[in-house]
Amino acid sequence: MTRTAPETRSPGAPADTDAIRVAVSTVIFTLRRLPGSDALQVVLPLVRRTRDPHEGQWALPGGWLDVTEGLDTAASRTLAETTGLAPSYLEQLYAFGAVDRSPTRVVSIVYWALLRADEITDATVENVQWFDAAALPALAFDHNEIVGYALWRLRNKVGYSRIAHGLLADEFTLADLREVYEAILARRLDPANFRRQVENSGTLIPTDRFRTGSHRPARLYRYNQDVELADRGPLDAGH
């Protein structure tokens, strides 16, 4: 294709602008009980790189932004191409653009999503594997830093929003909800305090259904749907 002709470039634009490329990557978190562990863990899918740079290392799913597609579309497309995953909603997390994060200059727009375990097909995809977010190997590029930032945002966000909803079935017990919080925050929570806080928050609606089984029947709750799970405000209008 033809490059932008120099005379249409703003005088202030350094020629070097042309050497910067834009990529998208995605961090997909879900909760799983890993073999040999009783507790839920935050896990994410990584893709093994089959070419340089960083050939053989694990990296976040992603790819190049095409000139004909928006950022959200590129994130969904590259995620599907590399992992087969198709979350209904990806949220933009952050743009990473340090000069030395790649051998060539690449700005990566990073998206993230939370998925319930039942939303994930366990079809084996070549070169894709799920990893415990708390015990990652050395990843390609600055992807350890990116996952670290995404985890920090997840932990922050669980405190003031109903983000845990994205990891739960429509109806759940307070113990289910507490387990999600414990996995995200990576610490135990006192059951009685947790119940009190959640009940006082007004974000849950008790149903008249109970889960029965080997334990005492536990009431099922659902989230108050009046508030959006992932509210991007004006950007939801189809940006």
Place this chain on the structure above:
Amino acid sequence: MTRTAPETRSPGAPADTDAIRVAVSTVIFTLRRLPGSDALQVVLPLVRRTRDPHEGQWALPGGWLDVTEGLDTAASRTLAETTGLAPSYLEQLYAFGAVDRSPTRVVSIVYWALLRADEITDATVENVQWFDAAALPALAFDHNEIVGYALWRLRNKVGYSRIAHGLLADEFTLADLREVYEAILARRLDPANFRRQVENSGTLIPTDRFRTGSHRPARLYRYNQDVELADRGPLDAGH
């Protein structure tokens, strides 16, 4: 400069990737009493474009990302070059990348900052003017949408963080603080309710100083400095 040679480009990279350029823009909010109004308003600086596209229209301060600089650096540099403003801290807001937002394909990484009125030099800079955020003209590109998103984030954030601190002197009365909230939220708040909520929040520390003047002496408060105003978590380590 030489383009990336095709043989070093990943096979998955579409050739069209090269036609995408990266820009940075900044939204700088402060509060001012506009002439003829008694109330504080959220205002921001805009720059009049002196060339196509959108020649003569107002736009956010910004410019092209240079291949040798990080995103944060580019945001600070282009803001200083266009407006003379140099906030101590810019926070990344969002990456805007719709295909049709500019005649050529441009992904804009948008930063924002809050400034106190006394941090702003009122030196006149050519082609720069401050505008009431609630009554903007039609701006260049998608910049109305960007300002709308930044305002939405500001309003959201004021609820769960001490972001109003960025707009206040070190010591302030509860009336000062309420006025900041009222300007950001664009609505009146009940003084007694506001006082109760703020006092219960534990985020303010009363001093033993009072502001005196034509009114009843009002106690001065300061924010509890144990918590950072703008906490980016792991990214604060110098990304």
